[in-house]
Amino acid sequence: MRTVFITGASSGIGAACAEVLASEKKYRLLLCARRLSKLTELQKRIQAQNPDCEVFCFELDVRDQSDIIQKLKNLPNDWKDIDILINNAGLSQGLDLIQNGDPDDWDRMIDTNVKGLLYVTKHTIPLMQESTHPHIINLGSIAGKEVYPSGNVYCATKHAVDALTKAMRIDLLEKGIKVTSIDPGMVETEFSEVRFKGDKERAKNVYNGLTPLSGKDIADIISFVLSRPAHVNINDLLVMPTAQA
Ligand code: NDP
Numbered sequence: 001m002r003t004v005f006i007t008g009a010s011s012g013i014g015a016a017c018a019e020v021l022a023s024e025k026k027y028r029l030l031l032c033a034r035r036l037s038k039l040t041e042l043q044k045r046i047q048a049q050n051p052d053c054e055v056f057c058f059e060l061d062v063r064d065q066s067d068i069i070q071k072l073k074n075l076p077n078d079w080k081d082i083d084i085l086i087n088n089a090g091l092s093q094g095l096d097l098i099q100n101g102d103p104d105d106w107d108r109m110i111d112t113n114v115k116g117l118l119y120v121t122k123h124t125i126p127l128m129q130e131s132t133h134p135h136i137i138n139l140g141s142i143a144g145k146e147v148y149p150s151g152n153v154y155c156a157t158k159h160a161v162d163a164l165t166k167a168m169r170i171d172l173l174e175k176g177i178k179v180t181s182i183d184p185g186m187v188e189t190e191f192s193e194v195r196f197k198g199d200k201e202r203a204k205n206v207y208n209g210l211t212p213l214s215g216k217d218i219a220d221i222i223s224f225v226l227s228r229p230a231h232v233n234i235n236d237l238l239v240m241p242t243a244q245a
Contacts, residue, residue: 001054002133002226005030005082007062007120008089010038012189013139016215017086020223022046022053029053030079032060032071033089062089062116068123083131084226085124087117087138092154092195106153113157117164128177133230136172137222138165140183142238158183169235178233180225185240186212210243 004021008014010033019042021027029046031039039057046053056079060071072080090113094105121136128134143151144158165181172179192203218239225234 001028002026002083002131003028003030003079003081004084004086005124006032006086006088007060007116008033009042009057010035012191013184013187013215013218014086014088015042016219017088017222018042018055019046020216020219021226022050022055024223025050025052027053027084029055030075030082031055031057032062034059034061062120063111065119065123068119072123072127080127081130082124082127083134085121085128085136086222087120087136089116089120090139090157092143092151092191093197095150095154095195097150098152101153109153109157113154114160114164117161121168125172125175125177129175133178134176135178135180135226136168137180137182137225138168140165140181140236142183142185142240144181144183145238165236169233180234181236182218182222182225183236183238184213184218185238185244186210187215187218188212189215210241212244213239213241 009031036059141158143155144162147155169179196202
């Protein structure tokens with residue numbers, strides 16, 4: 001059994017990864033997010049379908065480095081060896097021209113998508129040293145490859161994730177840790193609602209007649225990436241809805 005640590009597992013892609021990996025009966029799941037109640041619901045759903053799947057959930061805000069250190073230190077002993085880290089927690093908040101943007105939104109995105117990913121990675125690496133096939137998967141985005149109108153700061157954070165994935169691959173080579181970036185286009189999750197601060201109508205209109213990806217589409221791809229033999233690393237995968245330009 002390989003232990004997978006997923007950040008931002010309370011909804012969307014993170015929750016779908018937990019469900020898909022649980023169904024494969026090869027993984028035990030260490031799940032975190034800020035909303036513990038959603039994680040507990042997910043745990044119940046997973047264990048109703050896969051009674052043997054081991055799941056441990058804890059509340060964590062990836063922006064809080066001291067809490068990350070404390071929570072990882074306080075994990076039960078049998079959860080202290082991690083094979084796979086999926087750096088999934090992230091958000092886009094506000095979609096506006098730079099001249100109209102809210103600096104609090106910028107801080108939230110930079111603190112979560114960039115600094116949070118760095119903090120979690122730094123403090124998880126020591127827990128991966130016993131693993132025979134350690135692997136870190138970062139959720140990047142098409143927004144880490146291109147810039148779109150009013151996407152400014154979110155795109156900047158995902159360009160930073162792209163650079164950090166490349167940097168991790170170089171820095172972690174000596175430890176034998178695989179590093180992969182998964183870069184989706186539009187995925188239908190809570191993401192749009194968070195971006196538009198709860199405006200469901202605006203969130204739905206984003207798809208503009210095209211069929212978006214689902215969280216499961218991305219989770220299936222992550223499962224494939226994880227199933228490659230030890231000598232094969234998929235560095236970067238851009239995954240788009242067929243109809244998205
Ligand atoms: P969701 O909003 O459905 O999920 C985001 C997850 O991140 C939630 O579980 C949320 O949990 C968690 N999260 C947010 N902030 C924090 C924080 N400070 N600490 C811990 N957890 C946090 O969106 P997606 O599933 O779509 O997004 C997952 C990843 O995929 C993100 O990195 C996103 O940028 C990326 N992505 C998404 C795309 C899309 O179109 N949906 C496209 C490309 C990339 P909680 O609120 O409980 O803390």
